[in-house]
Amino acid sequence: MDLHHEQLAQVFLSGDEEKALNYTYRLLENHPRAYVFENLITPAMYHVGKLWENNEISVADEHLATAICDFVLSKIESDHEVPKRRQQQSYKVLLFGVEEEQHYIGLKMVADTFKEHGWRVRYLGPDLPMEHSMLQIRKFQPDVIGISAALSYRIPAIKKSIEAFTQLEWKPTIMIGGRLAYKFDLSEFESDQVMVIKNIGHLTHWFKEGREESINETS
Amino acid sequence: MKRVDHSFPLPVFTINKNFMLQSYSKEAEDSFVIPQNFLDLFDEGSLSKLKKWIHPEVKKVTLEAQLKPFGKASNPVTCDLHVKWSNDLYAEVLLILKDDQMERVTTMMNQLRARLNDTNFQLLEEKEKLEEALELNNRLSAPFITLTEETALIPLFGDLSLDKMDVVEEPLLQRINQGGIERVLLDFTAVGDIPKDGAQALKSLTASLFYMGASVVITGVRPEQVPKLQNIRFPIEVSYLHSLQQAIYKYCVQ
Numbered sequence: 001m002d003l004h005h006e007q008l009a010q011v012f013l014s015g016d017e018e019k020a021l022n023y024t025y026r027l028l029e030n031h032p033r034a035y036v037f038e039n040l041i042t043p044a045m046y047h048v049g050k051l052w053e054n055n056e057i058s059v060a061d062e063h064l065a066t067a068i069c070d071f072v073l074s075k076i077e078s079d080h081e082v083p084k085r086r087q088q089q090s091y092k093v094l095l096f097g098v099e100e101e102q103h104y105i106g107l108k109m110v111a112d113t114f115k116e117h118g119w120r121v122r123y124l125g126p127d128l129p130m131e132h133s134m135l136q137i138r139k140f141q142p143d144v145i146g147i148s149a150a151l152s153y154r155i156p157a158i159k160k161s162i163e164a165f166t167q168l169e170w171k172p173t174i175m176i177g178g179r180l181a182y183k184f185d186l187s188e189f190e191s192d193q194v195m196v197i198k199n200i201g202h203l204t205h206w207f208k209e210g211r212e213e214s215i216n217e218t219s
Numbered sequence: 220m221k222r223v224d225h226s227f228p229l230p231v232f233t234i235n236k237n238f239m240l241q242s243y244s245k246e247a248e249d250s251f252v253i254p255q256n257f258l259d260l261f262d263e264g265s266l267s268k269l270k271k272w273i274h275p276e277v278k279k280v281t282l283e284a285q286l287k288p289f290g291k292a293s294n295p296v297t298c299d300l301h302v303k304w305s306n307d308l309y310a311e312v313l314l315i316l317k318d319d320q321m322e323r324v325t326t327m328m329n330q331l332r333a334r335l336n337d338t339n340f341q342l343l344e345e346k347e348k349l350e351e352a353l354e355l356n357n358r359l360s361a362p363f364i365t366l367t368e369e370t371a372l373i374p375l376f377g378d379l380s381l382d383k384m385d386v387v388e389e390p391l392l393q394r395i396n397q398g399g400i401e402r403v404l405l406d407f408t409a410v411g412d413i414p415k416d417g418a419q420a421l422k423s424l425t426a427s428l429f430y431m432g433a434s435v436v437i438t439g440v441r442p443e444q445v446p447k448l449q450n451i452r453f454p455i456e457v458s459y460l461h462s463l464q465q466a467i468y469k470y471c472v473q
Contacts (some may be wrong), residue, residue: 053268055282059297059317063325070332100293101330122343125336127329151295152263152286 005043012065020068036108039199073108091119093144095131098127098157104151108177117207148178166193230314262287275307288353357386363394369401370470378412384420395431403428406463408439413447422451438463
């Protein structure tokens with residue numbers, strides 16, 4: 001049985017950032033990045049949540065694990081060889097977590113995944129007020145806008161964002177992701193312009209096959 | 220001394236096995252809108268934890284749970300629950316909000332993280348601006364100047380880096396492809412350093428020009444550049460003239 005993610009969760013919880021980094025590097029030697037994100041880091045963080053549910057750790061421990069995980073992600077992201085931009089313009093994506101949302105680890109992995117596929121990425125972090133995201137979107141004119149949320153209280157904010165961003169004249173694709181998309185059925189939001197991304201695997205599939213395929217696969 | 224129940228100024232609830240509220244203290248009423256079901260106070264993420272730990276078989280337990288956002292909070296609020304079953308039917312639950320010290324530290328950490336992200340973001344923007352400026356600079360470092368119908372002059376500027384040669388190559392070949400030009404003067408007067416990879420790119424550029432039927436004349440080479448050019452081993456068809464002036468006289472005036 002593959003218990004890597006549980007071990008990884010323990011390493012995150014230990015608060016030892018060097019150890020966590022080395023552990024992740026070892027995993028990256030044997031697995032592609034997308035696999036590590038989806039099948040190791042994500043389940044590790046869900047496992048941390050599970051441990052809290054089992055009354056084995058406290059919220060403070062969770063925060064520590066998140067900080068360590070964040071550090072590891074930042075570090076492996078900066079190791080990236082950014083593909084050189086040649087004459088042709090690459091696609092652009094802007095990512096953020098809706099206002100009040102504090103969860104961002106998943107979004108960070110998504111930013112990295114886009115980068116790996118040669119996209120120009122603007123990662124604006126969590127808890128971004130609407131006016132602010134709109135300003136950045138108008139400036140950057142992304143092809144894709146990725147919105148992330150974890151808690152169900154954010155559904156009104158997601159709705160508001162979709163309403164605003166579908167008005168944009170250059171018709172960007174809007175992606176809804178995060179734990180909310182993974183846990184709840186958000187298909188009512190989907191349209192020509194709006195798609196729900198359940199996880200990193202779903203996203204990498206979209207890079208390969210385009211939209212129709214990826215939707216068929218998950219539905 | 221006498222032991223007294225409910226003497227703490229804290230929210231206390233009595234619940235039954237199905238989490239239905241039986242009674243509550245004044246402090247509970249002051250802090251919360253009292254629901255029928257105790258679980259309605261809590262965030263959905265905590266429900267399975269509460270169901271798992273609060274039942275008569277666990278006589279006494281202390282656990283953390285998240286309350287639904289209330290009051291000014293927009294995020295779930297963490298609290299400690301101290302649960303004690305007095306018998307199989309009823310339990311007393313003492314609810315203590317986490318010290319807001321931790322909340323303050325968390326908020327500060329979040330602010331710091333946001334600051335770092337902003338800085339990172341600004342750096343990225345500046346980096347992209349710089350890259351664009353560099354590319355523009357590279358593109359402008361090799362203008363194509365038509366001197367006569369057959370002869371064109373390309374004065375090269377600055378270090379001949381690989382990036383620069385990459386940017387320059389395509390428009391140059393396209394220009395030659397449009398026809399008419401038989402001779403290209405590459406003027407080195409304003410060239411600085413010639414790094415190895417740039418030199419290789421220069422060699423393949425001259426070869427390309429050659430295949431397209433243009434002869435290449437290199438002018439204005441300075442003494443310190445000679446060894447570097449020697450290392451490249453240009454095709455022998457490339458000819459050299461001491462100065463641009465000579466070349467113009469030879470190819471354009473005569």
